[in-house]
Amino acid sequence: MTQKSYFIALEGIDGCGTSTHSHLLKGFLESKGLKVHLTMEPSESDIGRLVRKYLKDKDVPPTTDALLFASDRDLHYKNEIKNKLEEGYIVISDRYLESSIVYQSVQSDKISVDWVKEINKFVGLPDITIILDIDPKIALARKEDEDLEKFEDTNFLDKVRDLYLTRAKQEGYTIISSDDIIEFVQEKIQKIILDKLSKLGYIIS
Numbered sequence: 001m002t003q004k005s006y007f008i009a010l011e012g013i014d015g016c017g018t019s020t021h022s023h024l025l026k027g028f029l030e031s032k033g034l035k036v037h038l039t040m041e042p043s044e045s046d047i048g049r050l051v052r053k054y055l056k057d058k059d060v061p062p063t064t065d066a067l068l069f070a071s072d073r074d075l076h077y078k079n080e081i082k083n084k085l086e087e088g089y090i091v092i093s094d095r096y097l098e099s100s101i102v103y104q105s106v107q108s109d110k111i112s113v114d115w116v117k118e119i120n121k122f123v124g125l126p127d128i129t130i131i132l133d134i135d136p137k138i139a140l141a142r143k144e145d146e147d148l149e150k151f152e153d154t155n156f157l158d159k160v161r162d163l164y165l166t167r168a169k170q171e172g173y174t175i176i177s178s179d180d181i182i183e184f185v186q187e188k189i190q191k192i193i194l195d196k197l198s199k200l201g202y203i204i205s
C-alpha cells in the first residue's frame with residue numbers, strides 16, 4: 001500500500017517535553033516501517049533563526065513576534081511540510097500553529113486569537129494536535145535559570161496552559177498529561193496515533 005500522509009503537531013508549555021516526545025514518536029513509527037519526517041518550530045530557516053534570537057530579547061514587541069512566527073511557518077509549511085506530506089510521509093512538528101495562537105495572544109491584550117489565525121491562514125492544518133499538559137512549576141524546574149527565554153516565567157506559562165486547555169476543549173485536541181514517567185507518556189501518544197492511523201487504513205504490525 002502506498003503510504004498516506006498524516007500531519008501530527010505536538011504542543012504545550014515550555015518544558016512539557018514536545019522535543020523528547022517528537023523524537024521518541026518518530027523512532028517508534030519508523031520501527032513500524034513507516035516513513036516519518038520530524039520537524040520543529042521555530043524552524044531551521046533564516047527566519048526561524050531570527051525568531052530564536054528574539055526569544056532572548058524582551059524588547060521585541062509581541063506583534064513583531066507574532067508576524068515573524070507566522071512568516072517562519074508560512075515558509076516552513078510551503079517549502080518543507082507540504083512537500084513531505086505530498087511524498088506520503090507522516091510529518092511530526094514539534095510545535096506549530098497552536099503555539100502562535102496561544103503564546104502570542106497571551107503575550108499582549110492587543111493580540112486576539114482571530115488575528116493570529118488570520119495571519120496564519122495560508123498554511124495547512126495538522127490532522128491531529130496533541131497538547132502535553134503539565135504544571136509550569138514542574139516544567140520550569142527542569143530548566144537552568146540562566147538559560148530561560150522570555151516566555152519561561154511561571155505566571156505567563158500559567159496563562160498559556162489555561163488557554164491551551166480551553167482551546168483543546170473547543171477544538172477537540174487531544175490532551176495528555178506529561179507529568180509522568182516519559183515511557184508512560186510516550187506509550188499514550190503512540191496508542192492514540194496508532195489508533196488514528198489504523199482508522200485511516202494503515203496496516204501496522
Ligand code: TYD
Pocket residue numbers: 013014015016018019041042055069095096097099100101103104149151152
Ligand atoms: P523551544 O525551543 O521550542 O522551547 P521548548 O523546547 O522549551 O518548547 O522554544 C520555542 C519558544 O517559542 C517557546 O517558548 C514557545 C514559543 N513559540 C511562540 O511563542 N510562538 C510560536 O508560534 C512558536 C512556534 C513558539
